[in-house]
Amino acid sequence: MRSMLDSLTLTWHSRCDHDGWAPFVSAVNLLAKSLGINVLPGETLQAEPDCLAFGLQGCGQNEVRVVTATGIPGMAPSESVLQAQCGIMSVHGRSGGGAQALGLPYVSALSAILALQGGLAVLVSAQQGRPYRDVWVSMLGAGLISIGQYLAGATAADEAESILPDSSSPSFRPPFVSSDGVRFELETLTPEPWRQFWEQVDLPDAVAGRAWRGFLMRYARAESPMPEACMQALAQLPFARIQALAEAAGVAVIPLKNWREAEASAMAPRLWQVQQGPIAPALRQAGEDATLPLAGIRVMESCRRIQGPLAGHLLSLAGAKVLRLEPPGGDPLRAMPPCVNGCSVRFDAISACKQVTEVDIRTTEGRDSIAASLPETDVFLQNWAPGKDRALGLDFDMMTSHQPGLVYTYAGGWGTEKTDLPGTDFVVQAWSGVASVIAEQSGEKGGSLFTVLDVLGGAMATLGATAGLLYRALDQRGVRIESSLLGGAELLLQLVRNYQSRPIFETVVSTGQGLLAIECNTDCEYRALCNLAGIEHCSKAELLPQLQDRLLSRTAQYWETRLRAERVPASVVIEHLSDLCTCEITQPYLICRDYAAVQSPWRFI
Secondary structure (H helix, E strand, O other): OOOOOEEEEEEEOOOOOOOHHHHHHHHHHHHHHHHHEEEEEEOOOOOOOEEEEEEEEEEEEEEEEEEEEEEOOOOOOOHHHHHHHHHHHHHHOOOOOOOOHHHHHHHHHOOOOOOOHHHHHHHHHHHHOOOEEEEEEEEEEEEHHHHHHHHHHHHOOOOOOOOOOOOOOOHHHEEEEOOOEEEEEEEOOOHHHHHHHHHOOOOOHHHHHHHHHHHHHHHHOOOOOOOOOOOOOHHHOOHHHHHHHHHHHEEEEEEEOOOOOOOOOOOOOOOOEEEEEEEOOOOOOOOOOOOOOOOOOEEEEEOOOOOOHHHHHHHHHHOOOOEEEEEOOOOOOOOOOOOOOOEEEEHOOOOOOEEEOOOOOOHHHHHHHHHHHHHOOOEEEEEEOHHHHHHHHHOOOEEEEEEOOOEEEEEEEOOOOOOOOOOOOHHHHHOOOOHHHHHHHOOOOOOOOHHHHHHHHHHHHHHHHHHHHHHHHHHHHHEEEEEEEHHHHHHHHHHHHOOOOOOOEEEEOOOOOOOEEEOOHHHHHHHHHHOOOOOOOOOHHHHHHHHHHHHHEHHHHHHHHHHHHHOOEEEEEOOOHHHOOOOOOOOHHHEOOOOOOEEEEEEEO
């Protein structure tokens, strides 16, 4: 098939004059080109440092303006400062030796996905006769979306978690290290292979059981405290022996790939796999009372864990009606503490806006009920194991025989990569090289236990589904579109390769009260920092010890205010996630009830 959205043009309304915008602009361009959208550069310099706009036009509609703002008035994008302000530093630092940035342009990449998603959603709405003019996206809001589940756990009305940076030792967490120095991850989704593996390593069941409980905490709490005995036992074995034991037990073992050794493609990464479907009737018109661009769009979601459910959540925030399919008895993750009113707040944080029905997809009756609902469904979203759709008879060909215009959206792990490894966040971090980037920047041995790729992969699945809806409206065909965790990793790595130069100055420093993140991307910002601190302009190595002494005289909040007044990117590091509810700049993004929930990052006008 031809490029998916090659009738569209993205035009930058201005060109940025601050390096902080470069990763965001590059990410938007990569994403747009991978969907077939033509990209035209801006010609005039941007008027304000804290926002940047592009237009989307095509298919006979007026241009839609997409404005992305940093969310911090007057401040150009600063990746580490945004990560400090929204809580990413805190979550990443739980098992990483203290609050620190990921070392990746993560908020920039996520914001780019959401900006393009918002623009395409408006174009879908225009095809239904409901035009909008503008979309506003907040980078700070995007960052808050990424930590939404952790925030829910930290603010639950009952049994709220208080997990601070450096709450567990980075020495006793995955990845593991063999006697010959190979860093590697282990992965299994069930406890029996885990028990068998440690039994072969000659550790007792009691130790393996404690290790399993710590291992399960990775996805929920971004920490994974391992018994010291586990780390020491593997440190005494060569990697080849560990591989053999893992294979015998049915546990996956994944060495960390060095991102510098991975092949760097000069072309845009292939972020989606697209299959054209049959000819279909025109997309149905939405009701006149629709207030969001995807109102009237009906999504059926059959997903577990984070990536797929987050995609459904983002579609619901854009107005879609999402019907979530759960097994009889409900999703087991509903019981994961902390709970409010009998439901896990982590689960509710990305499922509260959905309708739920219980269906046993393993039975003929369950599959028949899905088929019967397809004529009224616009998007089917799933993240099953590879091949399960065909085994169940719920694949793209079967579903489009019932609904020719279906946008079949698969949120997978590996894309076109042929591997039998589990397609989970930490496995893909290790295999792709993302973990090695994070380790290199943080000085730790491995990647992040913050679900870096699950969140990014969920957002990419949302963008893919919305692009599919627009393709379906324009070409009047159904479509299958697949995104993956590996695609999210490739996007991040492409940005890292494009922008290997670090900021002029970047640090997290203690003050008289609290931590302060500072990032200078221009000589002007660096000079302003030196002047404000009363330090003669000097090198970074000379500045840091003087700055540390100087900042101890006042609080982090005082220095944040002073530095921002001089247009120097700085932020108090949010250490307790519950502080986001009272922080003046983040509180408007939250709804605080039984727990703090993150609102939509978009504003449609």
